[in-house]
Amino acid sequence: MSVPAPLSPPSLWAATAPSFPAFPALDGQHSADIVVIGAGFAGLSAALHAAEAGRSVILLEAVTVGHGGAGRNNGQVIPSLTRADPADLRKRYGTERGNRFARLIAGSAAFTFDLIRRHGIQADAQQNGWLQPAHSPGRATIARRRFEQWAEVGGDVAYLDGQQVEQQTGATGYHAAWLAHSGGHVNPLGLARGLGQAAARAGAKLFEQSPVRSVSRDGDGWRLTTPRGSVQAGQVIVATDAYSDSLFPTFRRSTVAVRFFQLATSVLSPEVRAAVLPNGHALSDTHGDLYFFRPTADGRLVTGGALVLPHNWQARLSHSLAQRLQTVFPIFAKTGVQFDYHWDGLIGFTTDFLPHLHQLAPGILSVVGYNGRGVALATACGKMLAEAALGHAPEDLDLPQSPIAPIPFHGAIEKVATLELLRYRLRDSRDIKV
Numbered sequence: 001m002s003v004p005a006p007l008s009p010p011s012l013w014a015a016t017a018p019s020f021p022a023f024p025a026l027d028g029q030h031s032a033d034i035v036v037i038g039a040g041f042a043g044l045s046a047a048l049h050a051a052e053a054g055r056s057v058i059l060l061e062a063v064t065v066g067h068g069g070a071g072r073n074n075g076q077v078i079p080s081l082t083r084a085d086p087a088d089l090r091k092r093y094g095t096e097r098g099n100r101f102a103r104l105i106a107g108s109a110a111f112t113f114d115l116i117r118r119h120g121i122q123a124d125a126q127q128n129g130w131l132q133p134a135h136s137p138g139r140a141t142i143a144r145r146r147f148e149q150w151a152e153v154g155g156d157v158a159y160l161d162g163q164q165v166e167q168q169t170g171a172t173g174y175h176a177a178w179l180a181h182s183g184g185h186v187n188p189l190g191l192a193r194g195l196g197q198a199a200a201r202a203g204a205k206l207f208e209q210s211p212v213r214s215v216s217r218d219g220d221g222w223r224l225t226t227p228r229g230s231v232q233a234g235q236v237i238v239a240t241d242a243y244s245d246s247l248f249p250t251f252r253r254s255t256v257a258v259r260f261f262q263l264a265t266s267v268l269s270p271e272v273r274a275a276v277l278p279n280g281h282a283l284s285d286t287h288g289d290l291y292f293f294r295p296t297a298d299g300r301l302v303t304g305g306a307l308v309l310p311h312n313w314q315a316r317l318s319h320s321l322a323q324r325l326q327t328v329f330p331i332f333a334k335t336g337v338q339f340d341y342h343w344d345g346l347i348g349f350t351t352d353f354l355p356h357l358h359q360l361a362p363g364i365l366s367v368v369g370y371n372g373r374g375v376a377l378a379t380a381c382g383k384m385l386a387e388a389a390l391g392h393a394p395e396d397l398d399l400p401q402s403p404i405a406p407i408p409f410h411g412a413i414e415k416v417a418t419l420e421l422l423r424y425r426l427r428d429s430r431d432i433k434v
């Protein structure tokens with residue numbers, strides 16, 4: 001099975017991110033201390049940090065840098081998980097390990113923006129804050145709890161009441177929000193390409209159009225083969241997330257890949273820009289059928305969603321997302337909404353909505369399942385994967401290792417996963433008791 005193809009034409013990010021000469025395809029026999037599979041945020045950050053630590057690194061990408069989720073996402077830099085908060089992490093991993101993982105997450109947005117600044121990456125990075133508004137009173141109580149918990153582990157966060165949410169964002173109908181000042185947004189393909197350039201400058205060798213077809217034992221290490229070459233390495237980092245193919249079948253069955261769609265509006269007038277996210281925040285709210293919006297450097301708004309059935313998705317989503325925008329930002333009811341770009345990508349979900357660190361075999365490590373929160377977290381986890389490959393003990397890593405748990409009836413579940421949206425929409429329409 002090859003890396004899944006997108007359904008859509010090129011994204012806004014492909015039209016606006018700086019481009020660089022292509023990296024070559026792997027040809028012939030090579031060796032390295034560490035080989036990384038996949039050029040998304042995790043793989044690129046791992047390659048960069050391992051090369052900076054003086055190791056020889058080869059990165060193999062099936063298509064091009066940022067081909068996966070990294071180049072297709074909404075670009076929101078978010079220092080939290082979708083569901084679990086620090087208390088959940090402590091319950092799951094124990095106090096010390098849970099707090100350590102929570103601190104990694106809380107610091108992941110600042111880590112990503114620092115990396116962008118340190119390497120001069122051109123990704124239209126805006127660290128203007130990310131916020132999660134609550135769309136019902138019960139969820140406002142949860143927003144307060146989330147704010148308190150992320151503050152406790154060192155997050156630079158604030159709590160806003162409904163009026164403050166409207167003043168700061170122009171978004172109406174929200175009851176409260178918690179705000180992470182260290183968050184923001186980027187052109188994600190720009191970030192991926194910039195990380196690729198930084199890794200290459202640090203000495204890593206990157207290869208595109210080089211899908212890894214097999215991984216087999218070779219002496220104390222591993223041999224990875226691609227259509228025209230092979231690499232022998234002591235340590236392997238697998239950073240393929242939702243774009244994992246059947247290279248490691250059990251591992252592939254431990255996450256569910258779900259297709260999500262992104263739409264970018266046409267360039268907004270100065271009047272609309274002054275009324276919609278005027279302070280440049282990125283916003284993802286509490287709906288299970290998530291409402292999320294972010295402005296871009298060239299004055300657009302990028303939003304998106306999922307569909308139970310993808311037929312005629314561009315027209316259907318253009319219609320429903322225009323209605324959504326008119327509800328949340330009333331100025332759109334006056335001006336109308338036009339979308340110029342439509343694209344799609346796969347998000348990797350785990351059944352507990354937590355990312356997992358797995359050892360696939362001795363010397364082969366991976367983190368999967370960022371559950372739609374990988375811009376900051378996969379970048380931070382890439383550094384952690386590099387540390388593991390450099391010899392840090394599992395107990396010294398910020399995310400505890402867990403055994404691979406393949407999902408029963410995986411193929412069937414992946415096919416019907418979008419039906420969950422119906423349940424989310426029903427739940428979204430009711431308040432929750434807290």
Ligand SMILES: Cc1cc2nc3c(=O)[nH]c(=O)nc-3n(C[C@H](O)[C@H](O)[C@H](O)COP(=O)(O)OP(=O)(O)OC[C@H]3O[C@@H](n4cnc5c(N)ncnc54)[C@H](O)[C@@H]3O)c2cc1C
Binds near residue numbers: 040247378
């Ligand atoms: C539509 C959408 C919107 C999203 N919005 C956000 C957001 O706003 N904020 C946020 O934090 N997260 C968001 N995400 C999630 C985020 O994009 C992912 O969590 C992140 O990209 C994961 O990074 P990664 O490096 O692990 O994997 P990816 O970026 O998916 O990269 C995996 C790479 O592995 C390569 N590969 C696969 N198999 C092989 C092989 N055999 N050999 C070589 N290479 C291989 C693929 O080609 C791919 O390039 C979104 C995702 C999507 C799809």
